[in-house]
Amino acid sequence: MSAVIDVLRFPLISLVVLYHAFNCSVTLPPGAFDWHQPATDFVYWKLLHDSIASSAVPLFFAMSGFLYFRRDGFGWAMWLEKTKSRLLRLWIPLLAWAGLSLLFWGVLYVSGSPNATAQDLFGSRHGFGWWMDAFFGICSVPGPHLFHAGWFVRDLFFAGLFSLLWYALLRNKHLVFPVLSLLYILYLTVFAPLPFLGPRAMFFFSLGAAYAIHRRDFTADAERVAIPCAILWGIGVTIQLFKELPFVDTLTTTLLIPVLVALASWGIRRGWWRPVPWLAASSFFVYFCHEFMGFRVAVDAVRTRLFIPYGDWACLGFILVNWIAGTGLSLAVFLLLRRFVPYSLVVLAGMFPSKHH
Numbered sequence: 314m315s316a317v318i319d320v321l322r323f324p325l326i327s328l329v330v331l332y333h334a335f336n337c338s339v340t341l342p343p344g345a346f347d348w349h350q351p352a353t354d355f356v357y358w359k360l361l362h363d364s365i366a367s368s369a370v371p372l373f374f375a376m377s378g379f380l381y382f383r384r385d386g387f388g389w390a391m392w393l394e395k396t397k398s399r400l401l402r403l404w405i406p407l408l409a410w411a412g413l414s415l416l417f418w419g420v421l422y423v424s425g426s427p428n429a430t431a432q433d434l435f436g437s438r439h440g441f442g443w444w445m446d447a448f449f450g451i452c453s454v455p456g457p458h459l460f461h462a463g464w465f466v467r468d469l470f471f472a473g474l475f476s477l478l479w480y481a482l483l484r485n486k487h488l489v490f491p492v493l494s495l496l497y498i499l500y501l502t503v504f505a506p507l508p509f510l511g512p513r514a515m516f517f518f519s520l521g522a523a524y525a526i527h528r529r530d531f532t533a534d535a536e537r538v539a540i541p542c543a544i545l546w547g548i549g550v551t552i553q554l555f556k557e558l559p560f561v562d563t564l565t566t567t568l569l570i571p572v573l574v575a576l577a578s579w580g581i582r583r584g585w586w587r588p589v590p591w592l593a594a595s596s597f598f599v600y601f602c603h604e605f606m607g608f609r610v611a612v613d614a615v616r617t618r619l620f621i622p623y624g625d626w627a628c629l630g631f632i633l634v635n636w637i638a639g640t641g642l643s644l645a646v647f648l649l650l651r652r653f654v655p656y657s658l659v660v661l662a663g664m665f666p667s668k669h670h
Contacts, residue, residue: 314532317577318376319588325573326596327640328369329465330603332362334636353629355554363562364550368569370465371517375570377469378479378521379531387480387526395473402663403470407463409660410601463601468514476522483523493519501560532578539575542568595647598662602643 381395472479482492496516503512524531549565552558580586650657658664 314379314530316581316588317532317574318380319590319593320577320581320586321372321376321573322593322596323589323599325369325372326600327636328366329600330640330643331636332366332369333604334632334639353632356629357632359553360550363553364546364565365569367562367566368573371513371566372570372573373465374469374472374514374517375521375531377472378518378523379525380521381473381476381518382480382522382525387476389477392477395476399470399473403466405659406597406601406661406663407466410604411463463604464511465514466597468511469518472514472518479519479522480526483519483526486527489523489527493523501563532574535571535574536578539572543572546572591651594658594662594664595644598647598658599640599643601661602646603639 384391482488493516496512496519499512500516521531523529524534546565546568549561549568553561553565577586581588647658647662650661
């Protein structure tokens, strides 16, 4: 399972970038793009965004839950060890990138408003409540929401913080099915963002945790159900093409998870791919770099010149260029830092010596 996780980490983070690839940071001509023209609506929104890319973060949560409980004898000592590790590996990069983002966007804000003062940036309109809202990612007020892009990192940490509760519930075999069923119902029905820990994180983290606690082979189970899940996933995507129904997007996201795990496992056994440690380690860095440092600004400026800014297929190309170029630029920065300033990745990528946390 560890090899499967290492193979999946970078492809999954690239899917997270794809999920956000429709965002643009430059001012487009009025009426330049209709995000829901037929080709873009089906290829990007229904297929890539809602049915494929949406599975990446849930699978991250499941893998995290599995890794969290894979060692025997979980208790207070291990909880403290894991909490310390996650503080270092998740929060240091998140805070570092948020600080860089604050500096980056603060400079842009001040340079665009010559008379701007610190009070304008941190005063009444951007007071304590505003920053807390930005931090927890509730997004009920306008603003850059510096931490919102890292919501799943925040939820990964808080899922671990409540891990003693998960362990107490899930180690009882009779409670596993009712607990997971309740959490999945919450995942299907609760769409509002929640502070600290959302239903998506709770269900998938608990699913991975249940496999680890009871020493079940998630890869083997995924391979057994991959083909029927792929068929049902195709049916769900087809249904959404003709008539949007409630919960179908969420169900197709869930169905794709065992398919992705099985593909990774089959590929490793057949020699199609293998774990590349530095590529797996770059995953969070690539996402933070793409989201917080505004590579979309540069990419948007280029792609508006590459594509005629009108038309359905131009709109789709607009999105895909953002995805590929943004991921590529972020990975290039990671490789440069790894080669010339490796210690910077301790802060920016949480790359401490041990392999799995």
